[in-house]
Every structure is written in C-alpha cells, then in structure tokens.
Amino acid sequence: MQLAVTATETAAAPYAQALAEELRLEYLGVADSRNISSVAYVLECGGKLQLQATGRKAPGPILVDFVSGVAAHRRKFGGGKGQQIAKAVGMKGSFYPRVLDATAGLGRDAFVLASLGCEVQMLERNPVVHALLNDGVKRLQAAATSDPDLASIAARLKLLPRVDSAAAWLSQQPGESLPVIYLDPMFPSREKSAKVKKEMVAFHQLVGSDEDADQLMAPAIAACYYRTVVKRPRLAPWLAELKPNLALEGKSGRFDIYTRHGVPG
Incomplete structure (x- = not known):
C-alpha cells in the first residue's frame, strides 16, 4: 500500500516529520489529502492521527476514537x-x-x-x-x-x-x-x-x-x-x-x- 505522512496544519508539522522518520515513510508536508495523487493513503497528523485515502472522492478516515x-x-x-x-x-x-x-x-x-x-x-x-x-x-x-x-x-x-x-x-x-x-x-x-x-x-x-x-x-x-x-x-x-x-x-x-x-x- 502506498503510504506517506502529512500535516493538516503548520503546528502539526514537527510531529508529522518525526512520525514519518520513525515509520520510514515519505513526509509530504502540510497538505490536503484531497489534492494528493502520488500515494493512495496518508497518515494525517493534526488534532487527531488518522489514516486517510487520497483524492477528491475518498471515503472518511480511519482513526482510534475512545472518547466519542x-x-x-x-x-x-x-x-x-x-x-x-x-x-x-x-x-x-x-x-x-x-x-x-x-x-x-x-x-x-x-x-x-x-x-x-x-x-x-x-x-x-x-x-x-x-x-x-x-x-x-x-x-x-x-x-x-x-x-x-x-x-x-x-x-x-x-x-x-x-x-x-x-x-x-x-x-x-x-x-x-x-x-x-x-x-x-x-x-x-x-x-x-x-x-x-x-x-x-x-x-x-x-x-x-x-x-x-x-x-x-x-x-x-x-x-x-x-x-x-x-x-x-x-x-x-x-x-x-x-x-x-x-x-x-x-x-x-x-x-x-x-x-x-x-x-x-
């Protein structure tokens, strides 16, 4: 599976970069998954960490939510x-x-x-x-x-x-x-x-x-x-x-x- 790491906002970029290094994945910077075509999925780092398919018609994210x-x-x-x-x-x-x-x-x-x-x-x-x-x-x-x-x-x-x-x-x-x-x-x-x-x-x-x-x-x-x-x-x-x-x-x-x-x- 083609997978990379992104940040949803500038504040999350340091964590996203560190996670990409830890997982040995490419870091694509602060980006919107809907505008990405180079990989099939991204790990989005922001308020939550979530696995998200890329592209305009992608379904919702996969994440761990124990609260709601x-x-x-x-x-x-x-x-x-x-x-x-x-x-x-x-x-x-x-x-x-x-x-x-x-x-x-x-x-x-x-x-x-x-x-x-x-x-x-x-x-x-x-x-x-x-x-x-x-x-x-x-x-x-x-x-x-x-x-x-x-x-x-x-x-x-x-x-x-x-x-x-x-x-x-x-x-x-x-x-x-x-x-x-x-x-x-x-x-x-x-x-x-x-x-x-x-x-x-x-x-x-x-x-x-x-x-x-x-x-x-x-x-x-x-x-x-x-x-x-x-x-x-x-x-x-x-x-x-x-x-x-x-x-x-x-x-x-x-x-x-x-x-x-x-x-x-």
Whole structure:
C-alpha cells in the first residue's frame, strides 16, 4: 500500500516529520489529502492521527476514537456485563480479570473490556496501527482529565510498546502469568456492505490477514492462567485447528474459549 505522512496544519508539522522518520515513510508536508495523487493513503497528523485515502472522492478516515462516536455509544448503551465479550473473558460478579489483548488492532474490544472494569493491556505489531492506537490513548487520557468516567477507563487501558511478533512476545512470558489472553487475528472479511468497503478497506490493506495467527495459540495457552479467548467469524475454522472447551456464538461471530483454571465464582 502506498503510504506517506502529512500535516493538516503548520503546528502539526514537527510531529508529522518525526512520525514519518520513525515509520520510514515519505513526509509530504502540510497538505490536503484531497489534492494528493502520488500515494493512495496518508497518515494525517493534526488534532487527531488518522489514516486517510487520497483524492477528491475518498471515503472518511480511519482513526482510534475512545472518547466519542461508536465507543461512547457502546460504553453507555452496549449492555454492560451482559455482553458476550464480558462472559467470554470470565467477568462475573465482582471478578474483573486482567486481560492481555495480543492482537489489539484499533482497540475497540480492549476499550469495551476496560469500560466494563477490566485492566487491559494492548499489544500490537503493525507500526502504523500502533501509532493510531497510541494517538487514541493519548486523546483518551486528555479527555479523562475533565471526565471522571473516562478517567477510570483510561487508568485501566494501557498500550504496550510495539513488538515485531505477538507469538514471540507471548513465548517469553512465564507460564500461567497472564490471567486472560484475548486474540482477534485479522480474518479475510466476507462482509459485502458498502460501508465496510468504504471505511475499512484501507485498514484491511494495511494489516492484511494474519497468516501466522495459528502460531499464537500454543504460547497464549501456556502463558494464560484462567483462559485464552479467540474471537472468530461464526463460520471460521478453529485457530490452529484446536477445539475450544466452549464457545459463545452470536449472529455473525463467536468466542472460542480455551480454559486452564476456573474463574472465581
């Protein structure tokens, strides 16, 4: 994917230049993505960091937003601990397990778990996605200074330093040292809606499908204490062809659960 870095305003230029150097991408200066034709996508640095397709008819940007929009709506009206993801990680009563999201992506599930009361660590290997996550966490922390509800969530949500391989990182952890490990490897999307095509095609092109996802299973199960949870499309095969101890199915997806020790009642 052709990708460069731009600034939306002069004040953002120093950060944009530094980010371009860090990611080893071309810096195009202060520019409007609608007027760019030399690359297909840009990382726009301004009030927010966002991945934006270039050209006049480009769809909207991809960014990490933990403060407003979908994240805010789900935090307020998503169903609380009755959500399947809460049940999948073993949340019940006053038990809120510490979770490592080893394939954090845009951090949506990690934020949900943190908003429900879990301490969540996010691990991400793609450098561009990690930069988007880092920007989203910083804006959450800024908003948290004036919002007590967000402050408690921000205190529970942490982005770990970027790694080249989540499987290698997990392999280096002591056995049974992480209460719950959550995996949501990228799977080729079968969704045909125009919304997915317009809003997420850039992200899918950037990340691709995780061809090495099966390698996550053995080190994850070895490193977890309570369980490893794998989020999958409803009809997708088991990760690493390993049958789960139990599964929670929804309309379009499911959570495969690999248990080691029972969660407290």
